[in-house]
Amino acid sequence: MVVGDIATGTEVLVIGAGPGGYVAAIRAAQEGLDTTLVEKDAYGGACLNRGCIPSKAFIHGADVVHEAATAEELGIHADPAVDMSQMQQWKSDVVDQLTGGVEKLCKANGVSLLEGTAAFEDEHTARIAHGGEGQGMETVEFEHAVIATGSRPIQIPGFDFADDPVLSSADLLEMEALPDSLVVVGAGYIGMELSTMLAKLGTDVTVVEMLDDVLPNYEADVRRTVRSRAETLGVEFHFGEGATGWEEPGEGVIVTTETEDGETSQYEGDAVLVAVGRQPVTDTLDIEQIGLEPNENGFIETDDRARTDVENVFAIGDVAGEPMLAHKASAEGIVAAGVAAGEPAALDQQAIPAAVFTDPEVATVGLTAEEAEAEGFDPAVGEMPLRASGRALSMADTDGFVRIVADEGSGIVLGGQLVGPNASELVAEVALAVEMSATLEDVAGTIHTHPTLAEAVMEAAENAQGQAIHTLNR
Numbered sequence: 001m002v003v004g005d006i007a008t009g010t011e012v013l014v015i016g017a018g019p020g021g022y023v024a025a026i027r028a029a030q031e032g033l034d035t036t037l038v039e040k041d042a043y044g045g046a047c048l049n050r051g052c053i054p055s056k057a058f059i060h061g062a063d064v065v066h067e068a069a070t071a072e073e074l075g076i077h078a079d080p081a082v083d084m085s086q087m088q089q090w091k092s093d094v095v096d097q098l099t100g101g102v103e104k105l106c107k108a109n110g111v112s113l114l115e116g117t118a119a120f121e122d123e124h125t126a127r128i129a130h131g132g133e134g135q136g137m138e139t140v141e142f143e144h145a146v147i148a149t150g151s152r153p154i155q156i157p158g159f160d161f162a163d164d165p166v167l168s169s170a171d172l173l174e175m176e177a178l179p180d181s182l183v184v185v186g187a188g189y190i191g192m193e194l195s196t197m198l199a200k201l202g203t204d205v206t207v208v209e210m211l212d213d214v215l216p217n218y219e220a221d222v223r224r225t226v227r228s229r230a231e232t233l234g235v236e237f238h239f240g241e242g243a244t245g246w247e248e249p250g251e252g253v254i255v256t257t258e259t260e261d262g263e264t265s266q267y268e269g270d271a272v273l274v275a276v277g278r279q280p281v282t283d284t285l286d287i288e289q290i291g292l293e294p295n296e297n298g299f300i301e302t303d304d305r306a307r308t309d310v311e312n313v314f315a316i317g318d319v320a321g322e323p324m325l326a327h328k329a330s331a332e333g334i335v336a337a338g339v340a341a342g343e344p345a346a347l348d349q350q351a352i353p354a355a356v357f358t359d360p361e362v363a364t365v366g367l368t369a370e371e372a373e374a375e376g377f378d379p380a381v382g383e384m385p386l387r388a389s390g391r392a393l394s395m396a397d398t399d400g401f402v403r404i405v406a407d408e409g410s411g412i413v414l415g416g417q418l419v420g421p422n423a424s425e426l427v428a429e430v431a432l433a434v435e436m437s438a439t440l441e442d443v444a445g446t447i448h449t450h451p452t453l454a455e456a457v458m459e460a461a462e463n464a465q466g467q468a469i470h471t472l473n474r
Contacts, residue, residue, distance in 0.1 A: 006138050010036040012340055013126060013142035015118045015285070018045020020317030020329030021148030022102050024337045028146075029109045031341035036112040036140060038128055040284075043106070044099040045150050047326040050170035053098060055193060057091040058173065059357050062200035066233075066359075073396060082201055084178050091173075114138070119286040120145075123310055144312050144340040147300060148333065149285065151278040151318035156185070158245045159274050165246065165253040167273045169194060179203050183255045183269035185243045187214040189356045191275035192226060196358050199233040206267045207235060208257050210242040215356065218417075219368060225399055225419050226358050233359070241265060246272055280319040297321070304346045306336040314340070328352050351435040355424035360400045363427035366415025366434040369405050378408040380440070381474070382464025384456040386420045388471045391451040397421045402456040404430065404440070404464055411439035416460075422453055429457050440464050 014025040017039035025037040042049045061082075068078040106113060116128040116138070126145065128138040153168040155161060161168045169190050180203065184195050187209035195205045213220075214227045214237070227237065241257035244264075248254075252270045280298045287293065287300070290310050295301055299321040306314045314336040317329030331347055338345030353365040372379040383403045386392040392400075400420030406413045416430035433443055443461035448454050455470075462468040 006136075007141070008036075008138065009141040010034050010112065011142065012036070012144045012146065012337070013038065013118070013140055014146040014148060015126070016045060016148035016150055016317075016319075017043045017102065017106075018148060018150045018317060018329065019047050019326040020150075020333045021045065021146065022106060022333075023330040024146045024148060024314075024316060024333030025106060025111045026109045027334050027337035028340060029111045031337060031343075033144075033337075033341055034112075035110070036114060036142075037106060038114045038116060038118045038126075038140075040115065040117040040131065042099055043102040044095075045148075046152070046170075048098050048102070049095060050173060052326055053095055054091050054173045055169070055197070056357060057094050058087065059193065059197045061087050061090075062197040063359070066200040071396075082178065085176055088174075088176055114140075117284055119284060120289045121286075123290045123312060144314065146306075146333070146336050146340075147282075147285065147287075147308075147313065147315040147319055148317050148329070149281040149319050150329075151280050151324060153274070154277045154279045156243065156274060156276055159185070159243065159272065161274070165248060165271045167271050169273070169275055172273055179270040181252070181269040182206070183208065183253070183267050183272045185209075185255070185272060185274045186276040187211070187216075187237065187239075188275065188277060189215060189358075190277070191273070192230065192358045193356065194273065194275060195235050196230055196233065199230065199235050200359070204269075205235045206238070206269060208238045208241045208243055208255070208267065210240065212239050215362070218356075218362060218364070219370075221401075222362055222417060222419055225360060226356075226362060229359055229399060238265065238267070243272075243274075278318065278324060280321075282319060304349075305339045306332045306347065307339065323352060323354055325352065325354060348435065351431050353427045353431045355427065357424065360397070360420045361418075361423035363418045363423040364416065365427055365431040366413070367405055368415060368417060372405055372407070372414050377414060379414070380406045380408040380411070380464045382406075382440070382460040382462065382468070383474070384459035384463060384468070384471050386453075386456060388459075389451075389453060389456050391453050391455070392420065394451065395421060402426065402460045404443070404457070404460040406440050406461075406464055411441055411465075412437050413440065413443065413461075416457075420453065420456075426454055426457060429454065 011034040012028040014021045014037045028035040068080045116130040118126045159166045184207045244258045246255045300315040316332035318324040335345045356362040369379045386400045387398040392398045403417045405415045413433040440461045448458045466473045
């Protein structure tokens, strides 16, 4: 029996309950707006269920294994055994706790929840197809809509995720047993995080990449540090090669690659992970019904208030363009909700940090020295190598550095690049400095706890002023 078509109304309709959508919905409800949140799959979106959280859980597990197995210098001798089934259960418990928390928070803030897939009929109406046979359709009229449908892994020609040996990042994070060997296509942040994790857990990893290095959007010394550590862990790299196909000779898979000159190579593994990036999800929305269409990169274009070309429709998160980061999505969700409530909210793109959870971690915010110069600044650059950090030495983890970029004349901090343990945490101080237009003197004059890794931020600021104590001044 088919449930009859019903019609409801709401002030704000949020489509997608990822880190952008659920934040937008909660904030809109807090602003006193009647808010409805539609999700077709699982609360928390790809980040909580298939990306950020499960990958970091496994990365933490891999770090524990690796640290225990390689601590002979500290007088610690161990040979840890990995039970992937138990680690998988632990990861799932973490995910379930967070996704369940999102649902409770939405309800506690008065957000109405709908399960289904939303598609636009016009600028003030959407149809919700409820999942499952006989579940019917629902029409929702709205004053404002927020598109937060996120992204999915990119497939490359010849590598279909429906085929058993071809894995997406989400597939890999559901593994119940470790592969003995794996071919990874792509050395961007997803490929490098997962390759490093698997190498620490004992998998033989071979990475093929079309470009000439890892992490193509980062500076050379950042890339070099991450690549060198990965090689030390046993990761094998082949640059300048694109994956063109695969075959199953019996057990496992053979991946064929080709260079620009037409030279081919083959690499064997138990499976192949395709990690070449993510693409926005817009194909379920019927956005042409409201006069919108994605740009050439598949994104829905917005202004700094998260508004699309349709005045009452917002787009946030991965679907709205780079950087495709969960925290950027959340920030945009707060902006969209504020604008819908009539507030003068806007997003400052300069102070959005990014982190890569490799070993060592990488984190950046704001401008590099080269970018600052291109924008007309005279950059002052300060750096603190972690090999001079007492805390890093006491952790036996000294690869990396903290770099701060500022304007020479005013001393205002413009950005920072951090490589090392806990870089993803340390970058928050630099991000705050960029956000509030703090100066080098502000950062250097702030007393930092000793001994900590955070002292390296202070020392980098002092170095940019030629006043560093614990490292040589430039």
